[in-house]
Amino acid sequence: MEYTTLGQTGMTVSRICLGCMSFGDPAWRSWVKGEAFGHELVERALDHGINFFDTANMYSNGESERILGGALEGHREESVVATKLYFPLSEAPSAGGLSRKSVDQELDASLSRLGMDSVDLYQTHRWDGDTPIEHTMRALTDAVADGRVRYLGGSSMWAHQFAKALYRDRSWGTERFSTMQNHYNLVYREEEREMLPLCEEEGIGVLPWSPLARGYLARPHQEYDTTARAASDDYAHAHPYGKNGGVEINERVQQLATDEGVEMAQIALAWLLHKPAVDAPIIGTSSIEHLDEAVAALDIDLSRSDMEYLEAPYEPVRVSGHS
Numbered sequence: 001m002e003y004t005t006l007g008q009t010g011m012t013v014s015r016i017c018l019g020c021m022s023f024g025d026p027a028w029r030s031w032v033k034g035e036a037f038g039h040e041l042v043e044r045a046l047d048h049g050i051n052f053f054d055t056a057n058m059y060s061n062g063e064s065e066r067i068l069g070g071a072l073e074g075h076r077e078e079s080v081v082a083t084k085l086y087f088p089l090s091e092a093p094s095a096g097g098l099s100r101k102s103v104d105q106e107l108d109a110s111l112s113r114l115g116m117d118s119v120d121l122y123q124t125h126r127w128d129g130d131t132p133i134e135h136t137m138r139a140l141t142d143a144v145a146d147g148r149v150r151y152l153g154g155s156s157m158w159a160h161q162f163a164k165a166l167y168r169d170r171s172w173g174t175e176r177f178s179t180m181q182n183h184y185n186l187v188y189r190e191e192e193r194e195m196l197p198l199c200e201e202e203g204i205g206v207l208p209w210s211p212l213a214r215g216y217l218a219r220p221h222q223e224y225d226t227t228a229r230a231a232s233d234d235y236a237h238a239h240p241y242g243k244n245g246g247v248e249i250n251e252r253v254q255q256l257a258t259d260e261g262v263e264m265a266q267i268a269l270a271w272l273l274h275k276p277a278v279d280a281p282i283i284g285t286s287s288i289e290h291l292d293e294a295v296a297a298l299d300i301d302l303s304r305s306d307m308e309y310l311e312a313p314y315e316p317v318r319v320s321g322h323s
Contacts, residue, residue, distance in 0.1 A: 080121065144175045245314045252313065
């Protein structure tokens with residue numbers, strides 16, 4: 001396993017972050033697996049040297065957090081645990097968002113499910129247009145001050161919103177965001193315009209979600225819609241991964257994987273790992289074998305010409321993932 005420092009936090013994390021959306025309650029999503037699988041996957045990740053785990057309160061309505069906490073029993077001190085809040089877990093009018101009420105209630109609930117006194121990285125899952133950012137940052141700062149949270153992170157917002165949050169950190173003397181978890185992969189590179197340069201300038205750790213484009217980069221494009229994830233994932237259907245050069249990129253990933261004798265997913269992941277702004281892609285999987293393959297991608301050395309070959313067909317697509 002390779003390791004890096006997460007942004008400017010000083011925390012050492014594995015260059016692969018295990019995303020925990022794939023285990024929880026199958027009633028929540030058809031491709032989600034139960035507790036036994038979650039424990040097996042975390043154990044395998046630990047065997048590989050992965051020490052970084054990402055979940056969210058909304059994954060299986062909290063069940064993912066509960067399973068992760070149980071799976072890490074006895075390994076908490078050596079692990080870096082991240083979770084998120086924003087999306088409502090109920091239909092109550094006050095549910096969701098980033099108000100002080102939500103921050104206080106959802107953090108306590110997440111810690112209870114995780115069985116932990118503190119979380120290493122607490123992230124805003126989306127931007128809350130109804131709550132002034134300074135209110136959110138003050139509530140999050142209090143959570144750091146009382147020891148329930150160590151560092152703060154954001155996820156999937158406009159660069160101008162993130163810049164505003166970073167400015168408010170300095171202006172109001174609140175804790176600052178240390179990481180950005182954003183939508184970034186070979187067939188969605190709109191983050192390269194503003195968000196990634198901002199993160200590099202500010203020393204923000206970058207944790208891409210959907211590094212394989214919901215599985216689009218893991219198999220030939222003709223087979224994409226045959227997977228259980230693709231069939232049940234409204235977001236994947238809504239995003240034009242196969243447009244604006246996406247089909248040709250998929251075919252080039254396939255060709256390079258054939259030439260190198262590896263899997264398509266490993267080439268797509270290796271491309272992200274070669275990006276200087278990226279600290280640790282978040283790998284979510286429902287297969288032990290796919291986790292093994294993701295770790296092996298660390299050993300793939302892509303040349304400059306390989307990177308250019310993979311990137312060349314890309315054309316701008318509409319921005320997605322912010323809501």
